[in-house]
């Protein structure tokens with residue numbers, strides 16, 4: 398595949414000439430003004446750009462060209478931009494080099510010279526990118542605050558790298574506690590909106606009647622209680638990223654308005670007439686099945702397709718081979734330090750229990766269990782009991798018989814506790830007869846002196 402090259406020049410003839418000369422070596426794209434240039438840049442990710450500074454609507458001054466330069470560098474710090482300048486533009490060219498342009502050429506362009514220069518540019522661009530990626534890998538397994546080195550989480554990091562360079566809406570899917578919000582922040586931090594705010598809103602935590610004004614804002618007097626004008630979350634996110642968490646919980650009435658906002662990129666406050674233009678990146682997340690919502694009519698298909706231009710799936714913790722131990726140890730270290738108990742570690746059984754447990758609440762559950770254990774612990778080692786994890790079965794040396802008996806003992810004791818020692822209701826609760834219950838108590842050596850019939 399030929400490497401992508403973008404030529405930005407308002408002179409169609411020059412563009413055509415260059416394209417004709419370069420098309421054998423490169424996949425050439427061309428743009429005649431700033432909007433076109435930026436659009437093509439986002440779509441095609443060229444590692445090298447040839448840029449004429451004088452672009453419409455000010456073809457005789459360098460403003461537009463310098464703006465293109467700075468926007469491109471912001472979106473991709475590795476892009477190599479070569480300024481192609483006319484006679485008498487030396488000052489502007491130097492300004493552009495000062496602002497990050499990689500090199501420059503004067504018109505009329507010598508095609509051989511141009512080819513040599515481009516070859517060098519592509520080479521350097523490639524090397525720099527490879528170096529950067531290698532460095533990132535060596536720096537450990539952290540990616541924008543996300544820890545992990547399993548193949549499944551690495552694939553997520555890769556996708557985040559790719560989508561953050563685009564403007565596409567992203568829908569993040571994953572069980573609760575898998576890091577959906579963290580991933581959304583990572584995309585924001587790597588995107589061209591990174592200098593703007595990151596505005597999260599948890600759509601399920603806000604009552605239906607308030608959600609619309611929370612999202613869109615309201616004018617003074619729009620409804621009872623609207624004493625002042627208020628900006629909504631969407632408006633707060635202008636120039637930044639709007640994170641719509643638990644998007645599956647949004648009522649249909651609000652879905653319609655949200656869809657309109659996504660289609661038209663503008664909103665009206667509740668009770669307002671003014672159209673407010675909103676330039677913001679939208680990321681949504683859900684842990685429910687939106688496909689099912691679409692089938693049963695509780696989620697609008699149009700909204701789904703607008704939100705899910707790219708879908709990012711966060712794997713559950715149990716499917717991230719090797720990461721559980723890594724995360725547990727790293728979280729423990731941080732939490733132990735925070736609580737003034739440095740050096741705290743898991744004992745052997747705890748570690749194998751952690752690895753075997755299914756973690757339905759994923760990383761959030763891991764974090765919470767470790768927090769609780771650190772606070773409660775008195776020694777230097779955290780045990781399975783500190784973590785309140787179910788006892789581990791066979792592989793830790795227990796036979797199947799031991800495991801069964803331990804479970805039976807636990808259930809019988811619990812049932813007795815609930816029935817205040819009364820045998821009949823305890824046996825009923827477990828679905829066995831009284832004689833069987835007695836038999837089990839005897840076999841397991843459970844004291845019956847407290848029990849009353």
Ligand SMILES: Nc1ncnc2c1ncn2[C@@H]1O[C@H](COP(=O)(O)OP(=O)(O)OP(=O)(O)O)[C@@H](O)[C@H]1O
Nearest residue numbers: 542543544545572573574575576577578579760761
């Ligand atoms: N890969 C990771 N490395 C380190 N910490 C993580 C990672 N993923 C998530 N966490 C941490 O786990 C907790 C839960 O993450 P987050 O809130 O992003 O998940 P979520 O999917 O949005 O969860 P919920 O469904 O509960 O809202 C956070 O404290 C977050 O910092």
Ligand SMILES: [Mg+2]
Nearest residue numbers: 574577578642
């Ligand atoms: Mg969340």
